[in-house]
Each structure stands twice: as C-alpha cells, then as structure tokens.
Amino acid sequence: MKKPWGRLRLGVVAIIMLLMLAILVSGCSKETLLPKDESYMTQAEEKKVKEAVIDYIQKRYNKNFEVQQIDKDHLFGADYTIRGKIKDGKDTIIYVTGNPPNDFQDTYVPQLWTDELEPRITKYAKETMDFRLMKNIVYGDGTKKTTYTGEIPSVYDVLKNGGDKDFTLTLSIEIYDHHGQSQAEISKFLNELKKMNLNEVIIEIFVYDDKLKTISKKTDTDNYAIYRYNISGDIQKIDINNLDQYKTVIKH
Structure with missing residues (x-):
C-alpha cells in the first residue's frame, strides 16, 4: 500500500546531516561509496586530514576535537567527510566536510542549536497537542558556511536579539486528532514557536485517528493517518489561525 504522505519535506541541512549520519554510521564500506581507487586513503593522507581538521576546529571555536571517523568521498562536493566530538562539555557530535588545510565546513552551530531547541519544542508540542511522536527536528542554515567563531552563544540569546534569519527550523511531528x-491545538503550538522569535520554518504535522491509541503496535499506522499539514514560511507572518490552506486530507 502506498504511504499516504510520501517523502518528508526536509530543509537542506536536514538532508545533509541525515545522509551523513546514514552513510557514516550504517556500516557501509568505503568501497560501496566509490570505486576503490577514489576512496582509498594512505595512513599519511589520513593523518594529514586528521591534523588539519583538529587544527581547523581549534582555530575556529577554540575547542579540542576528537576525530572518530574519516571518509574520503565526493558525495557532498568535498573530498573528505569527518565525524567527531567537539570537547565543549557536551561532547557535541558534528560533521566536517572539505579539504585540508583551510577548505572546511562544519555542522557545529546547527547541531549545538538543534540540541538546545529540541527539549523546549518537544515540551511545547506535548503541552499544546495530543502528542504522538517527534520524527525529526533540525535548526540549520542550509549549505551556507557559518560565520560564527569562538564561543558560540546560546540559541536563546540569539533569538532574544531578533534571531538569525539564515537559520530555518525543520520539524516533523505526529499527533492525534483529539476528537x-x-x-486548534496546532495553532497553539505554532503560537509558541512564534513567541520564540523564530523565523523561517518547514513544519510537517501528521494527524492520526484517535483509534490508533488503542490499536496493537504491530498494526500499519498509515491506515490511521487522516490529515497532513505542510506549513512553511516566516512563522511571524503565517496566519496560524487559518491553517486549512496547509492541510491535506489523507483519509475521510
């Protein structure tokens, strides 16, 4: 049976980060990514990349960086993809792509700010809606190279001062129809996001029939999806009390 909603609408950063995670953690061999002659690294080459990326993070954020994995590939328009921990007291896992010594781009600020936002946004979702599941949340600036250096401010301090308009909040949530x-509950949730001074959003909300609450976990949940809301744009300008324009009926 065809899925009722199709592919999730994710922002560019969400796609990049999720693809990186899938590739680097799935256990796929380098040979499955590229022909052997392109993905092969000598020990000297790997050492050079490791030293360069550690130096890059140290100079950019004044933090130590623990390299966990280096892959040589061209999937993201870069020769190397490096996964590791920034030693910031939280051991934030990030990805760095690019080429040594100076052509690097990293996911530190999006990851740091996503980690900060997730608990509060999940809390708002649970308080305002008949919450079922948070499927993903990413707060990022697409493929734009970040301008932040040194000690990164809290995302809440940035939002208090008007926010960063380069950053987009991408969410996918499942809720129940709640009779x-x-x-009306979605409108309340969006109002909480609006009060946070967020700007661009890409939000996908799936609404399920209340009957799903009492059905066996083995059932095909797709059969109980009744609405989908695709809400995008500047949250400060979206008419949160007129959501029919964003609504798709999946099942009557």
Whole structure:
C-alpha cells in the first residue's frame, strides 16, 4: 500500500546531516561509496586530514576535537567527510566536510542549536497537542558556511536579539486528532514557536485517528493517518489561525 504522505519535506541541512549520519554510521564500506581507487586513503593522507581538521576546529571555536571517523568521498562536493566530538562539555557530535588545510565546513552551530531547541519544542508540542511522536527536528542554515567563531552563544540569546534569519527550523511531528481539536491545538503550538522569535520554518504535522491509541503496535499506522499539514514560511507572518490552506486530507 502506498504511504499516504510520501517523502518528508526536509530543509537542506536536514538532508545533509541525515545522509551523513546514514552513510557514516550504517556500516557501509568505503568501497560501496566509490570505486576503490577514489576512496582509498594512505595512513599519511589520513593523518594529514586528521591534523588539519583538529587544527581547523581549534582555530575556529577554540575547542579540542576528537576525530572518530574519516571518509574520503565526493558525495557532498568535498573530498573528505569527518565525524567527531567537539570537547565543549557536551561532547557535541558534528560533521566536517572539505579539504585540508583551510577548505572546511562544519555542522557545529546547527547541531549545538538543534540540541538546545529540541527539549523546549518537544515540551511545547506535548503541552499544546495530543502528542504522538517527534520524527525529526533540525535548526540549520542550509549549505551556507557559518560565520560564527569562538564561543558560540546560546540559541536563546540569539533569538532574544531578533534571531538569525539564515537559520530555518525543520520539524516533523505526529499527533492525534483529539476528537477534532487537532487544528486548534496546532495553532497553539505554532503560537509558541512564534513567541520564540523564530523565523523561517518547514513544519510537517501528521494527524492520526484517535483509534490508533488503542490499536496493537504491530498494526500499519498509515491506515490511521487522516490529515497532513505542510506549513512553511516566516512563522511571524503565517496566519496560524487559518491553517486549512496547509492541510491535506489523507483519509475521510
């Protein structure tokens, strides 16, 4: 049976980060990514990349960096993809792509700010809606190279000062219809995001029939999806009390 919603609408950063995670953690061999002659690294080459990326993070953020994995590939328009921990007291896992010594781009600020936002946004979702599942959350600036250096401010301090308009919040949430109250509850949730001074959003909300609460976990949950909301744009300008324009009926 065809899935009722199709592919999730993710922002560019979400796609990049999820693809990196899938490739680097899935256990796929380098040979499955590229022909052997392109993905092969000598020990000297790997050492050079490791030293360069550690130096890059140290100079950019004044933090130590523990390299966990280096892959040589061209999937993201770069020769190397490096996964590792920034020693910032949280051991934030990030990805760095590029070429040594100076052509690097990293996911530190998006990852740091996503980690900060996730608990609060999940809390708002649970308080305002009949919450089922948070499928993903990413707060990032697409493929733009970050301008932040040194000690990164809290995302909440940035939002207090008007936010960063280069950053987009991407969310995918599942909720229950709650006896027909779901749209009003979604409006309440969006209002909480608006009060946070967020700007661009790409939000996908799937609404499920309340009957799913009492059904066996083995059932095909797709059969109980009744609405989908695809909400995108500047949250400060979206008419959060008129959501029919973003609504798709999946099942009557």
